[in-house]
Amino acid sequence: MTDGGDDNEGDGPVGTDGFEPDPERVERLREIADDVRGETSESKQLANVLYRTSDLYDDEEETTPEEIVRNVKFILEVNDRGGLGR
Numbered sequence: 298m299t300d301g302g303d304d305n306e307g308d309g310p311v312g313t314d315g316f317e318p319d320p321e322r323v324e325r326l327r328e329i330a331d332d333v334r335g336e337t338s339e340s341k342q343l344a345n346v347l348y349r350t351s352d353l354y355d356d357e358e359e360t361t362p363e364e365i366v367r368n369v370k371f372i373l374e375v376n377d378r379g380g381l382g383r
Contacts, residue, residue: 318356326351338376345372 326347334344349365349372352358375381 316353316362319354320356322354323351326354342372342376345369 330344330347330351333340333347335341346369349360349368352360353362353365
């Protein structure tokens, strides 16, 4: 039973982390990621971080900010080591 307050009814699902699905934001972040991706490891890292961040707003992805932070740390650590093969 609802009291008539704002319960996001009809607005789509809201994850427990508070990030509502937003296809336009996903598209924008991924377009920016594609634009900044270049030949340097830094540009590839930034593109990966942006793409991973876009997952927060993708209703087909199940991720949390904490998982993204862990993933970004891993991306940075791999780069510091010189790649996955080392």
